[in-house]
Amino acid sequence: MINTSSFFTRLTKNTWVATEERGGWCVSNIGLIDGADSSLLVDTPATLRRMRRVLSEVKGLGASMIKYAANTHAHGDHTFGNCLLPDECEIYGTPQTRHECLRNGTNLTALWPDVDWGEIVVRPPTSLVDTKTVVHLGGVSVELINAGAGHTKGDLLVLIPEDSVLFAGDLVMNRTTPFYLFGDIVASRSTLEFILDLHPDFIVPGHGPMLPGVRGVLEGLEYLNWLQSSIDFAIDSDMDDEQIVQFCANSPFCCWAEPERSVANILVGMTALGARDNKDLEWSRLSKLMAASIGQETLTCHA
Known part of the structure; x- marks a missing residue:
């Protein structure tokens, strides 16, 4: 029996979504796919x-036991809660996600030391998806697809063909500025086009609200068009940091959540093309610049 929840919203027969409309740094969306004998x-x-609440809400729904989990990428706001999953839970992810989880550990917590993260123990994926893996939940099949580089160096898509639902992780961040510091701006375009070719009726973003159909992907492609032309313009104009900040403040995407990320994204693109030094992308420097671009001394985390 499936009950109602104030936390999860039922999207289709087999899928539930917990979206955080407020969004923000480290506040991500969570998905649940429920089958006859497992979820x-x-x-x-x-x-x-928040992970304890997720587990409590899943139990309250009357869903099947969580026997599987999928991490769309390695960042802590998509993986830290792994350590509270049942011991027998099989966790899927790309090889790159496992590598980055082990390499980065709990470094994210040091960026916002005032956040109550809890006693996190890093638990990376152990079932690795090189190309595609199908997980059977009892009447429901879930396709796990290695999408390659985009938001990170190895992102995972979660597709439920029967329900035409795709969980896109941070490859899609509806009305929320993407962040490419750890990914690949150029590869992101082909990755988003690949998502369009899957023709899902519903796309669940890693952050931000649900949008109808593929609108979030199309808006993401529009942002990439702007970003790539802006990177070229910044290089041709030999923009300094202050000029980049002012340029982004007047962008057509300045009203999206976390607009400060555009400053970082332009610097990432300039660095990839050899117009900036790697030291310009050091977090201590980059975070201060992003914060200053929105009139703050430090970036705010709502986790």
């Missing part, structure tokens, strides 16, 4: 407090 959780939240 699969898509991503886990950044804090153990």
Whole structure:
């Protein structure tokens, strides 16, 4: 029996979504795919407090036991909650996600030390998806697709063909500025086009609200068009940091959540083309510049 929830919203017969309309740094969306004899959780939240609520809400729904989980990428706001999953839970992810989880550990927590993260123990994926893997939940098949580089160096898509639902992780961030510091701006275009070719009726973003159909992907492609032309313009104009900040403040995407990320994205693109030095992308410097671009001394995390 499936009950109602104030946390999860039922999207289709087999899928549930917990979206955080407020969004923000480290506040991500969570998915649940429920089958007859098991369920699969898509991503886990950044804090153990929120992860405990996720587990409580899943139990309250009357869903099947969480026997599987899928991490769409390695960032802590999509993986830290793994450590509270049942011991027998099989966690899927790309090889790159496993590598980055082990390499980065809990470094994210040091960026916002005032956040109550909980006693996090890094638990990376152990079932690795090189190309595509199908997980059977009892009457429901879930396709896990290695999408390659985009938001990170190895992003995972979670597709439920029967329900025409795609969990896109941070490859799609509706009305929320993407962040390419750890990914690949150029590869992101082909990755988003690949998502369009899947023709899903519903696309669940890693952050931000649900949007009808593929609108979020189309808006993401529009942002990439702007970003790539802006990178070229910044290089041709030999823009300094202050000029980049002012340029982004007047962009057509300045009203999206976390607009400060555009400053970082332009610098990432300039660095990739040899117009900036790698030291310009050091977090201590980059975070201060992003914060200053929105009139703050530091970036705010709502995890």
